[in-house]
Amino acid sequence: MLVEVVQTQTRDVLDVSGLVRRYGELTAVDGVSFHIRSGETYGLLGPNGAGKTTIISMVAGLIPAHGGTVRVAGRAMTPSKTEAKRIIGLVPQELAIYPDLTARENLKFFGRLQGLRGRELTRRTNEVLELIGLNDRAGDLTKKYSGGMKRRLNIGIGLLHRPTLLILDEPTVGVDPQSRNAILESVERLSVEGMAVLYTTHYMEEAERLCDRIAIIDEGRVQAEGTRDELITLTGGVDRINLRGGGSMSRAAEALRGLPAVQHVDNDGAGLILTVSDGPTALAGIVTGAGHAGMSVTSVEIVRPDLESVFLHLTGKALRD
Amino acid sequence: MPGLWTMVAKDLRQRIRDKSVFIFSLIVPLALMGVLSLVFGGLGEDTVDLQPATVVASADDADQLGAALLGAVDSLEIMDVTIKRVPAADVRHETQASGADLGIIIPEGFSNAVLSGQAASVQLVEGDNASLESGVLISVVQGVVDQFAAGTVTAAAGGLSGLPRQDLAALARHAAAGPSLLTLTEGQAAAEQLSLRGTLVAGQAGLFLMFTVGFGVLGLLAEREQGTLARLRSMPVTGAAVITAKACTGFILGVVATTVLLTAGSQLFGVSFGSPLVVAALILSVVTAATSLTFVVARLVRTAEQANVAQSILAVVLGIAGGAFFPVQGTGFAATLLDLNPIGAFNRGLGISAGGGNVGDVTGPVAVMLAFAAAGLLLARILPDRGAQA
Ligand SMILES: Nc1ncnc2c1ncn2[C@@H]1O[C@H](COP(=O)(O)OP(=O)(O)OP(=O)(O)O)[C@@H](O)[C@H]1O
Ligand SMILES: [Mg+2]
Numbered sequence: 001m002l003v004e005v006v007q008t009q010t011r012d013v014l015d016v017s018g019l020v021r022r023y024g025e026l027t028a029v030d031g032v033s034f035h036i037r038s039g040e041t042y043g044l045l046g047p048n049g050a051g052k053t054t055i056i057s058m059v060a061g062l063i064p065a066h067g068g069t070v071r072v073a074g075r076a077m078t079p080s081k082t083e084a085k086r087i088i089g090l091v092p093q094e095l096a097i098y099p100d101l102t103a104r105e106n107l108k109f110f111g112r113l114q115g116l117r118g119r120e121l122t123r124r125t126n127e128v129l130e131l132i133g134l135n136d137r138a139g140d141l142t143k144k145y146s147g148g149m150k151r152r153l154n155i156g157i158g159l160l161h162r163p164t165l166l167i168l169d170e171p172t173v174g175v176d177p178q179s180r181n182a183i184l185e186s187v188e189r190l191s192v193e194g195m196a197v198l199y200t201t202h203y204m205e206e207a208e209r210l211c212d213r214i215a216i217i218d219e220g221r222v223q224a225e226g227t228r229d230e231l232i233t234l235t236g237g238v239d240r241i242n243l244r245g246g247g248s249m250s251r252a253a254e255a256l257r258g259l260p261a262v263q264h265v266d267n268d269g270a271g272l273i274l275t276v277s278d279g280p281t282a283l284a285g286i287v288t289g290a291g292h293a294g295m296s297v298t299s300v301e302i303v304r305p306d307l308e309s310v311f312l313h314l315t316g317k318a319l320r321d
Numbered sequence: 322m323p324g325l326w327t328m329v330a331k332d333l334r335q336r337i338r339d340k341s342v343f344i345f346s347l348i349v350p351l352a353l354m355g356v357l358s359l360v361f362g363g364l365g366e367d368t369v370d371l372q373p374a375t376v377v378a379s380a381d382d383a384d385q386l387g388a389a390l391l392g393a394v395d396s397l398e399i400m401d402v403t404i405k406r407v408p409a410a411d412v413r414h415e416t417q418a419s420g421a422d423l424g425i426i427i428p429e430g431f432s433n434a435v436l437s438g439q440a441a442s443v444q445l446v447e448g449d450n451a452s453l454e455s456g457v458l459i460s461v462v463q464g465v466v467d468q469f470a471a472g473t474v475t476a477a478a479g480g481l482s483g484l485p486r487q488d489l490a491a492l493a494r495h496a497a498a499g500p501s502l503l504t505l506t507e508g509q510a511a512a513e514q515l516s517l518r519g520t521l522v523a524g525q526a527g528l529f530l531m532f533t534v535g536f537g538v539l540g541l542l543a544e545r546e547q548g549t550l551a552r553l554r555s556m557p558v559t560g561a562a563v564i565t566a567k568a569c570t571g572f573i574l575g576v577v578a579t580t581v582l583l584t585a586g587s588q589l590f591g592v593s594f595g596s597p598l599v600v601a602a603l604i605l606s607v608v609t610a611a612t613s614l615t616f617v618v619a620r621l622v623r624t625a626e627q628a629n630v631a632q633s634i635l636a637v638v639l640g641i642a643g644g645a646f647f648p649v650q651g652t653g654f655a656a657t658l659l660d661l662n663p664i665g666a667f668n669r670g671l672g673i674s675a676g677g678g679n680v681g682d683v684t685g686p687v688a689v690m691l692a693f694a695a696a697g698l699l700l701a702r703i704l705p706d707r708g709a710q711a
Binding site: 057060061062079080082083085086088090092094095096097098099100101105109110112113114115157 | 328331339557
């Protein structure tokens with residue numbers, strides 16, 4: 001009893017420890033641990049088949065784990081634990097709505113199962129319909145919806161009861177850019193309101209934009225974890241600057257090598273390629289230095305390392321094939 | 322169970338919105354009842370007017386029980402019977418020559434033999450053209466003789482060897498008091514056997530029940546395919562509540578559809594199934610059995626598509642074996658198998674009910690259906706869930 005009380009006081013909304021799940025010979029999830037604090041958006045970034053959905057299925061109590069534990073706000077989560085399920089909201093990767101019910105009926109049904117009743121249920125249903133922009137179509141059967149509208153409803157159902165932890169499994173797959181942006185914006189808004197979010201994706205742009213911390217998942221394991229910047233330092237943290245133009249490029253190369261920020265300068269004939277520790281800060285000095293040395297610069301490009309490069313660096317594979 | 326009724330209400334709403342439940346559970350079976358009753362035509366008449374009949378009989382008028390037996394035959398209310406007395410030796414010949422429906426040879430000293438508990442057999446000679454009338458007459462004679470025998474046995478059980486004289490008169494009077502006897506014989510004739518039209522209505526109702534309850538538990542497979550099962554599992558409801566909700570949905574649909582079918586069927590085709598209370602007990606039992614079977618199906622199949630096929634096969638097999646289209650009889654092991662079929666038991670129960678049986682009289686069929694339900698649930702627990710591995 002005492003242990004329970006202590007644990008509900010921790011700041012972690014989600015605590016995943018040593019999670020394992022096997023499918024026959026395959027170990028789909030192999031000792032995954034991470035934790036999410038309240039108000040934090042945490043990303044699981046990994047390619048197809050990395051094990052993201054399997055992790056989420058155990059976190060949401062859909063399937064039992066073969067090892068390890070999941071605690072949601074201090075409460076143990078397993079498939080039979082309805083207490084822990086009260087405070088999570090799941091948005092499954094596959095659509096999970098009834099095609100022969102209207103959006104409002106879908107929301108009310110799941111809201112009732114989540115324990116909402118009466119006026120509270122009606123109020124939350126209307127709020128969510130507003131949020132996902134389906135107010136006008138709330139009375140239509142969802143089988144008549146476009147793909148994007150179905151996706152939005154799929155997300156809305158997960159938000160209905162204001163979960164402490166919202167779990168989104170690749171919510172933007174198969175969505176047009178406009179709807180995608182709307183979805184990302186609403187996740188940002190929820191995070192601002194203090195909801196903890198577990199977000200899986202194989203789009204690094206989404207992970208970079210939304211997530212406070214990111215775990216890079218591959219072959220069922222956490223390959224690296226941290227903020228975007230922390231992850232990027234794993235690659236050595238160097239930026240690349242491409243200078244294009246003409247004039248005396250070898251003299252310019254010589255001069256730039258003397259600058260403290262510059263690590264390496266390469267002259268490929270059409271221009272100079274530099275590796276620098278902090279591209280944006282060093283850029284002005286580099287462009288003026290090249291000009292003084294007699295190079296006429298026509299274009300400048302900074303290539304910063306991204307999560308894609310991190311993934312490549314860690315696994316030797318591209319995030320997307 | 323939290324969430325149970327929320328889920329049942331949602332399922333019922335979906336089923337009502339999706340018209341197929343009306344089509345498969347009500348319209349198709351009613352249409353089939355109509356078509357089949359046309360095919361079987363006049364055979365399906367429920368009441369038959371019995372023709373006047375002639376009986377050739379030998380009896381010693383001084384023999385009280387013999388006279389009582391003939392008196393019972395003579396005083397039948399359901400048909401006119403003319404009795405022609407001839408000496409015992411001539412009964413056989415006369416019956417055939419005159420084209421009578423039945424010949425009755427009552428042995429000499431019949432009363433004394435019965436009273437002293439000795440074997441005494443009444444011989445019957447069936448007419449050349451065995452008619453419905455002769456059948457009825459045979460069962461009447463059988464009924465009277467049975468009652469004599471019962472009296473003898475009672476007396477023997479009382480420690481007496483034979484009956485005292487004064488009881489003989491009472492027995493004879495009792496036997497001759499026709500009406501009570503007749504209800505007895507009629508009741509026996511109707512027991513376990515519905516009229517053709519009754520069989521048709523009950524059989525179709527039983528057959529389509531298998532489809533109707535399928536809309537419940539098999540909806541679970543639809544949830545799996547729609548992805549909503551995963552979402553339900555993330556909600557604070559137990560897996561048991563999810564399954565129970567499906568079973569409740571199937572059960573409610575089954576009870577409603579069967580009740581409507583039997584009511585509409587009995588109105589449209591002029592059949593009566595007897596006491597509503599007994600019929601209700603039978604409906605609840607057969608729907609329980611059918612619902613339990615859907616759990617087994619849900620375990621064995623992977624997709625809703627496969628489930629529909631399996632459910633149709635089961636419905637047709639159990640329906641036909643249960644006599645949905647025509648009476649089916651078997652011997653030995655086959656007969657036992659047929660007896661265990663819940664739809665067959667349902668039809669038998671309705672036959673008993675139609676024949677005036679009360680709740681106590683249908684415990685046999687009810688027990689068969691409930692045992693079937695229990696076996697189904699047990700089997701569903703033991704079987705691995707193939708669909709979950711998909
Ligand atoms: N029910 C299952 N039975 C067998 N293997 C499974 C099952 N579910 C997942 N797997 C396997 O586990 C591994 C991880 O799958 P998972 O769905 O978790 O990946 P994911 O990271 O979510 O991929 P995606 O980005 O494509 O959704 C895969 O190799 C997959 O084939
Ligand atoms: Mg996935």
